Amino acid sequence: MHVLPVASGKGGVGKSLFVANLGIALGQAGKRVILADLDLGGSNLHLVLGERRPGKGIGFFLNESGGNLKDYVQNTQYENVFFIPGDSEIPGMANLSATQKRKLTNQLTSLDTDYLIMDLGAGSSFNTIDFFLLSGAGTLVTTPTPTALVNGYVFLKNTLFRMLHSACPKSSPGGKLLQKLEKQSANMQRVYMMDLLKEIQEVDPKSYQNYMDMIKKFHPRLVLNMLEDPKDADKAYKLRRSCQQYLGIDLEHLGVMYRDELQDTALSSGLPILVYKPRSVLSQAVFRIADKYIQFELEEDQHSILPEADYGDDSFETAEMEAQLDFQSKIEYLEELLQTGALTMGDLMETVKTQQYEIQQLKKEAALYKSKVVRAMQQGFIG
Ligand SMILES: Nc1ncnc2c1ncn2[C@@H]1O[C@H](COP(=O)(O)OP(=O)(O)OP(=O)(O)O)[C@@H](O)[C@H]1O
Ligand SMILES: [Mg+2]
16 A cells, blocks of 8 residues: 655645545546545545535544444545545644554554545644654645745654654653753754754764664655746755755655646536546646656565666656646647637736736735745744
């Protein structure tokens, strides 16, 4: 089974949209897929799937004694796609007890399926991070806005802290160092990860080695959503550089998804965009990402035979090229609408005008965020 956790630092960046449509794409490719809504307290994956009345879900399962998660797996209207609802009345992940978490993870990982895709709540609660770490290659969704990028970075940093904690037993020198640090600084975000690692390596080589063994298996993947312009694709490089420089990890770029107005209509008609407009640029981007997951699957199979397999091409360069191609497709689509008379020149001018206004507003907002981020960086918040 391939476990695909999908997380984000900031809310509203498109996790649920991505999870639902990716599931449908993999289902169409003949894979059996279970989508699990682990955004407890804020579950809405059913809406993106067009299921108005989800039955009992994970929240109910957690609160019954015993129980079998298999009984909560529902059919969807989509081929090969199954669904486990969340339960919005149940408080968020932050409130799960250790026993509940164990019960849930044991049963999730023993479900019978090709893919288990988990829609996690936004943010870095301990439980969310632990679900993210059920795979070494969880997917982080972000948009190109400065807040979403910083929050995405912070999510990864918190995930590394969690790994570090688990690598350093409480009574080990490394464990004691972490406890001391936590007492001293209320905000662990200010701790410079690479320095901390150096220190742990000196005082506690054994725990350091534990951590390095974990890091070797940690290859988070990135999806950059809601692009407006091919230039937005550059933001992924910035995130990658911060991760390399300050966290000592590299990301794999799965690809970009442009903002698509058709999504609003798809959502209000209760249809995932992949079904509503399979040929839209957004749907095509999801299909392309689904193909990459399937490719990883093939590579994993090859791994056992060819452990030294060479991953020549750079996922970031590929994603940047795809961003340019998608933009081209968007323009071609507009041209087509003009030619077929579905859109008049007047409509187009009107749209361009409103977009210019929105872009100006966004630029102002971006300048404000930028100054905030610079300030945060100066205060050592990032890194
Ligand atoms: N590429 C896109 N183009 C247009 N609209 C989008 C796109 N991606 C997401 N949206 C819209 O943005 C909103 C937020 O998306 P979604 O609910 O998937 O985010 P989320 O990360 O799951 O949010 P939450 O953290 O609240 O669970 C939704 O209305 C969705 O339809
Ligand atoms: Mg969501």
